[in-house]
Amino acid sequence: MSSAPDKSATSPSLAQAHASRGAALVLxxxxxxxxxxxxxxxxxxxxxxxxxxxxxxxxxxxxxxxxxxxxxxxxxxxxxxxxxxxxxxxxxxxxxxxxxxxxxxxxxxxxxxxxxxxxxxxxxxxxxxxxxxxxxxxxxxxxxxxxxxxxxxxxxxxxxxxxxxxxxxxxxxxxxxxxxxxxxxxxxxxxxxxxxxxxxxxxxxxxxxxxAPARRVRGLTRDPLAWQVTLFMGLQSALAYCVMGWLAPILRDRGLSGVTAGLVVSVSILIQVVVSLLVPPLAVRCKDQRLFNAALSAIAGLALLGLLFAPLSMVWMWAVIQGVGQGGLFAAALTVIVLRSPDSHVAAHLSGMAQSVGYVLAAIGPLLVGLLHGWTGSYSATSWLFIALSIGSGVNGWFAGRNRHVRIAAAAPKPTAP
CATH class of the missing domain: 1.20.1250.20 (MFS general substrate transporter like domains)
Structure with a gap:
């Protein structure tokens, strides 16, 4: 004669399994x-x-x-x-x-x-x-x-x-x-x-x-919108790595102590944390992200000019503004990768393209800061670089922010012969 399942025995083990999985996910x-x-x-x-x-x-x-x-x-x-x-x-x-x-x-x-x-x-x-x-x-x-x-x-x-x-x-x-x-x-x-x-x-x-076998995505490099997303990612990254690589030396050259210059950079980056959390929910609620991307590019570029030329008494204000612009740009660049993709498979490939090509492009920013300083003996000439990068980021961000998808589809892999 069969007996009913012993719930008293199975329930604790099930609860323990859920607790174990929860602890593993937290870790x-x-x-x-x-x-x-x-x-x-x-x-x-x-x-x-x-x-x-x-x-x-x-x-x-x-x-x-x-x-x-x-x-x-x-x-x-x-x-x-x-x-x-x-x-x-x-x-x-x-x-x-x-x-x-x-x-x-x-x-x-x-x-x-x-x-x-x-x-x-x-x-x-x-x-x-x-x-x-x-x-x-x-x-x-x-x-x-x-x-x-x-x-x-x-x-x-x-x-x-x-x-x-x-x-x-x-x-x-x-x-x-x-x-x-x-x-x-x-x-x-x-x-x-x-x-x-x-x-x-x-x-x-x-x-x-x-x-699982990867789905094939082909022709991404022939799509203009994919390149606009990639250039937006690369040019805003170039601005970011100019800040991380050279803002402290620029501020020290202007007369700040090394410790203070480091704290200014730190504050700017910490502001990026807050802004990067706020931008994606706001951006996705807009019909498109054109004005969003262009405005953030302008803010980031203008703030770098302020850090380069404005009185040192205003350096903390410009650091906060730069953090707002740069943090917003980083979050916006990640967001448009998702929004411009029709599905997760295309998004993965578009992300790979934006990161590989974009970071190679981003490397030009800090390199040119060093070269311009070496050629001129001053950091003032880098202002033209910051202006060019922010304009390039804004233009490509405008086109990348249009409400459309890249015209690429992910195809299932061909079955292999048994």
Whole structure:
């Protein structure tokens, strides 16, 4: 004679399973935010120490421009490799390798030689490129019901890491005997710690689970709207990396102390955190995003001119305004990628195009700042660069903000022969 299921036995086990899954998702979410925190200190930590590095190594302004450009260039060059690596090794294990590479490259920059600075920056940039691509993909895969909230936290963590490095790198250098090498290398420690936290999660079965065959998207590079989205992403990124790479040296050249200049950059980046959370919900409620994108480009460019020429008594005001413009641009560029795509598969490919091509284009910004300073001996000439980048961003943002989709469709992969 059969008996009814013992609910008293199954219910607790079911509850325990739900609690276990919830705890695992919380740990995963915290881990992803910690990884994101480590994706930007490489840029802003170098910026605040650039005058000391130039003084102690004899690096010219032009070569300093190459140094600030190198990791940004690597973002574009190595981003296309991330999907293939994730397909072969799993996203979790690929991210673990990225953290190890990032920690090693950051530590190498503190070795003290010019070659160590360049090689370490390239290694760190390559690791960050992989993280830029895979972290949003993990958020979409494992937090499908909370994508907007997790992407907001992801953006906050990115900006938080950049702001922390801008604010604390120079005080750390002073605390460690005015050692710029130690202050650069110290940012390898959080990356190494997060790698240890991430390792148990990446080496389990989750890290190698198979993925569904990718749907093919062809002809994206022949679509004008896709290029307008890509150029909008690239030109606004060029402005952002000019800020992260050169704003602190510009302010120090104008007479601010190193610590104060770092704090100004940090405040500007922290403002970006708040604005980047507010812009997407506002942008999607508009019929299109043309005025939104153009206005934010104008605000970011105008604020950089204010930081370059306005009285130093107004520097904090212009830093806040620049944070509003730049944070809004970053969020708007990510938003139009989604809005201009007819489905998630096209969105993934459009995002890859915008990041790979866009970051290669973005590398031109900090490079030209260094070259212009080397040629003229002044940062005043960079005003024309900031104007050109903001106009280019505004024009492409206007066209990318039109209410239409790229004319590309994702096709199912051809079945393989048995």
């Amino acid at each position: 995963l979410g915290i881990s992803l935010m910690l990884i994101a925190f480590n994706l930007r200190p490489v840029f802003s930590s170098l910026s605040v120490l650039l005058p000391e590095i130039i003084r102690h190594t004899g690096l010219s302004s032009a070569n300093a421009g190459y140094l600030t450009t190198l990791p940004v260039l690597c973002l574009g060059l190595f981003a296309p490799l991330a999907p293939g690596l994730a397909q072969r090794y799993g996203m979790e294990r690929t991210l673990l390798g990225m953290l190890v590479l990032l920690a090693a490259g950051t530590a190498l920059r503190g070795q003290g030689s010019i070659s160590g600075l360049f090689i370490g920056s390239a290694l760190a940039g390559a690791g960050i490129a992989v993280g830029n691509v895979l972290l949003p993909a993990l958020v979409k895969r494992d937090f499908a019901g909370h994508t907007a909230g997790m992407m907001g936290l992801y953006t906050m963590a990115l900006c938080g890491g950049a702001a922390a490095a801008a604010a604390f790198t120079l005080p750390l250098a002073h605390a460690m005997g005015d050692s710029w090498t130690a202050a650069l290398a110290v940012w390898a420690l959080p990356a190494a710690v997060v790698a240890l936290v991430w390792a148990p999660q990446s080496l389990g079965s989750r890290g190698t689970r198979p993925r």
